[in-house]
Amino acid sequence: MDPILDLGSRYNLSVIEDACQAHGAEYFSAREHRWRRAGSMGQAAAFSFYPGKNLGACGEAGAVTTNDETLAREVGMLRDHGQSSKYYHAVEGYNGRLDAIQAGILRIKLQHLTHWNEQRRRSAKRYDELFAPMAGSVRVPYQPAWSKPVYHLYVIHTPYRDELQKHLTEAGIGTGIHYPIPVHLQAAYAELGWKRGDFPVSEDAADQLLSLPMFPGLRSEDQRRVVEAVAEFASVRSTG
Ligand SMILES: Cc1ncc(COP(=O)(O)O)c(C=O)c1O
Numbered sequence: 001m002d003p004i005l006d007l008g009s010r011y012n013l014s015v016i017e018d019a020c021q022a023h024g025a026e027y028f029s030a031r032e033h034r035w036r037r038a039g040s041m042g043q044a045a046a047f048s049f050y051p052g053k054n055l056g057a058c059g060e061a062g063a064v065t066t067n068d069e070t071l072a073r074e075v076g077m078l079r080d081h082g083q084s085s086k087y088y089h090a091v092e093g094y095n096g097r098l099d100a101i102q103a104g105i106l107r108i109k110l111q112h113l114t115h116w117n118e119q120r121r122r123s124a125k126r127y128d129e130l131f132a133p134m135a136g137s138v139r140v141p142y143q144p145a146w147s148k149p150v151y152h153l154y155v156i157h158t159p160y161r162d163e164l165q166k167h168l169t170e171a172g173i174g175t176g177i178h179y180p181i182p183v184h185l186q187a188a189y190a191e192l193g194w195k196r197g198d199f200p201v202s203e204d205a206a207d208q209l210l211s212l213p214m215f216p217g218l219r220s221e222d223q224r225r226v227v228e229a230v231a232e233f234a235s236v237r238s239t240g
Contacts (some may be wrong), residue, residue, distance in 0.1 A: 001036070001042075014042070014043045019039040021048075021153065022039065023038075023115045024150045033109055040067075045065045047062055054150055055113050062096075077150040080093060081094065087151045131227060137234045137238075139156060155212075157208045159207075164210060165177070175213070
């Protein structure tokens, strides 16, 4: 984040963090010589509380964090039909209010977030160890020394992603792809004129990523079964 924040201040740009998968994740700022939490570094940040997230509601929910009081007021208005006070619409807004019942659920679940994140980190470490002998065929997440991720997902890279996903599905193992179509190839942004080949790193990621089972409470024997199924696929592929 240091280089991104530097760019922001050099060109007078606002930095908005997408912290939707990063509740509790930390970044070591060399500039400030301290660990900083995701969602606290930019001018504002967005958190998703979609049910599957590390901190998930029982329905749709999310939050914006910021230290900027003016921005907080504006975001508060946007989520409430643009009202600055009851019946006074200062700007055009929409209904993005968090249900009280969702807030109540999140408040209880927040107490468990640190523990759940620890469980995810332990599971990620276990996957790393189990995949170590397959380093040539499966790329596991890279964890730089300046990051403490919270493993919303455990994502491997393989050029045989679609075949591997099919193999795992047949073995009764659920997987996901986050995400299969990069932003520049989405119909919503077609008018920008980007085409396949313009962002090769994003495109390779979209073609090769596979998210393996990851949630607090994932059992080590289930992780072993997942990795064995991946190894089985790799050995059939190399002999077939
Ligand atoms: C990185 C990232 N950003 C934004 C979103 C959008 O979150 P929501 O659907 O809660 O608005 C998601 C949801 O999956 C996400 O993973």
